[in-house]
Amino acid sequence: MQSIVAPERPAAKLWLKATRQYGWLMADQAVFALTNLVLNVLFAHWLTPVEYGRFGITFSGFILLSVLHWYVVVEPLLVESARIAPDRLRSYITTLVRAHLILLAVASVLGALAWLTGTLLGRPDLGLGVATAIGCGCALLTLATARRLCLAFLTAAISALVGLLYLFAATATAWVLYFAGAISWFALWVVMSGWSLVCATIICAILLSRTVPGRPYRMAELVRATSPFVPWGSASAGFSWVRSDGIYVVLALFQGLASVAGTRAVVTLNAPVVQLNSALMATWIVDFGRRGRGSTRALRRTVLQRALFYAAAALPIVVLAGFVAGPVMHLVFRGKFDAGAWLMPVFLLSYALNGIEGMLTSAMKASGIFRDAYLPHMVGSVGVGIAALALIPRAGAPGAAAAVLTGAIAGLAAAAFLFARECRRNV
Numbered sequence: 001m002q003s004i005v006a007p008e009r010p011a012a013k014l015w016l017k018a019t020r021q022y023g024w025l026m027a028d029q030a031v032f033a034l035t036n037l038v039l040n041v042l043f044a045h046w047l048t049p050v051e052y053g054r055f056g057i058t059f060s061g062f063i064l065l066s067v068l069h070w071y072v073v074v075e076p077l078l079v080e081s082a083r084i085a086p087d088r089l090r091s092y093i094t095t096l097v098r099a100h101l102i103l104l105a106v107a108s109v110l111g112a113l114a115w116l117t118g119t120l121l122g123r124p125d126l127g128l129g130v131a132t133a134i135g136c137g138c139a140l141l142t143l144a145t146a147r148r149l150c151l152a153f154l155t156a157a158i159s160a161l162v163g164l165l166y167l168f169a170a171t172a173t174a175w176v177l178y179f180a181g182a183i184s185w186f187a188l189w190v191v192m193s194g195w196s197l198v199c200a201t202i203i204c205a206i207l208l209s210r211t212v213p214g215r216p217y218r219m220a221e222l223v224r225a226t227s228p229f230v231p232w233g234s235a236s237a238g239f240s241w242v243r244s245d246g247i248y249v250v251l252a253l254f255q256g257l258a259s260v261a262g263t264r265a266v267v268t269l270n271a272p273v274v275q276l277n278s279a280l281m282a283t284w285i286v287d288f289g290r291r292g293r294g295s296t297r298a299l300r301r302t303v304l305q306r307a308l309f310y311a312a313a314a315l316p317i318v319v320l321a322g323f324v325a326g327p328v329m330h331l332v333f334r335g336k337f338d339a340g341a342w343l344m345p346v347f348l349l350s351y352a353l354n355g356i357e358g359m360l361t362s363a364m365k366a367s368g369i370f371r372d373a374y375l376p377h378m379v380g381s382v383g384v385g386i387a388a389l390a391l392i393p394r395a396g397a398p399g400a401a402a403a404v405l406t407g408a409i410a411g412l413a414a415a416a417f418l419f420a421r422e423c424r425r426n427v
Contacts, residue, residue: 053257087214380411
């Protein structure tokens with residue numbers, strides 16, 4: 001008797017694969033976002049607004065380092081990862097590990113010099129802040145690279161499971177420090193950076209255990225793969241820092257560290273969206289790089305479909321945030337930062353627009369169109385910088401939110417124009 005069940009269609013298999021892939025990706029981001037949220041909330045409770053504001057300023061310094069690392073190191077690695085033959089994978093990963101060990105060593109020396117300089121100038125607090133952003137920040141970047149390699153060569157499931165370890169271990173360590181009376185803004189950095197190194201080591205060990213010796217991949221090849229990204233990537237990194245964290249410097253100058261703390265608290269609750277955008281862009285670069293080998297028409301159709309899907313998913317979340325922002329802020333921070341709760345949907349809308357912009361620029365980067373891919377970051381950054389200097393001295397935190405939204409609109413408009421122009425050129 002013949003079965004009446006229709007055979008599974010190839011399209012259904014593709015949808016199932018995509019659902020599984022993005023489901024684990026969401027889980028991975030949720031775990032790490034939850035860890036950062038829990039740690040930030042705990043320390044926001046335990047520290048004074050000024051101390052938490054000091055952490056916010058040092059974290060802004062780390063963001064400058066992280067965007068440089070993203071544009072000059074991670075994005076080239078994601079493009080290169082799509083081209084690595086299986087028999088070169090172990091050597092490729094080993095070379096990346098050596099490169100990051102060198103990076104950590106250089107960061108340690110620079111951090112020590114920053115601390116010594118600050119001490120000699122009578123500003124040990126400033127020297128420690130710079131040293132922390134550089135030294136501990138590089139430890140966080142090591143885990144960021146390991147997670148992206150996990151997405152490229154393993155699965156997001158492994159990264160998510162390692163993230164669970166990071167969640168429980170970091171949270172438990174924070175509580176131990178609290179009960180020991182050792183809580184400070186610097187302690188938060190120690191917790192994050194220490195467990196980042198442990199988790200990065202675990203991921204690299206898993207990667208190496210699943211490969212076999214083969215053809216070599218030398219450091220010179222890694223440098224050659226990275227070098228085309230350096231000019232535009234370095235410039236874009238500086239602009240992107242202005243766009244993401246420059247507002248905190250302006251807030252500190254004109255409104256004080258307490259205003260930085262209140263704005264950082266609002267942004268912390270939106271941080272999962274930023275981290276999700278970052279992970280999605282890593283996936284898009286690899287995926288679009290593989291699809292870009294086919295027709296431009298197919299790549300354009302894929303990008304537009306995903307952009308529409310992203311927008312349809314993001315819009316209800318932004319609207320919902322407008323209704324729940326007040327109660328959520330009050331519940332999470334126990335009334336400490338209620339005044340800025342209404343800014344949450346403004347920041348969330350900005351990050352959603354950044355996500356669509358990132359999708360368009362990822363497609364251009366994967367196609368080797370570097371200049372047009374980086375220009376939207378710069379346009380958005382200029383928008384944020386001008387608006388921040390004009391609005392923050394007068395309006396404070398609301399001015400910062402308006403500046404970030406201005407930059408998001410400008411960056412997306414530039415990305416849409418450049419992407420459409422490239423598509424027309426290659427029809």
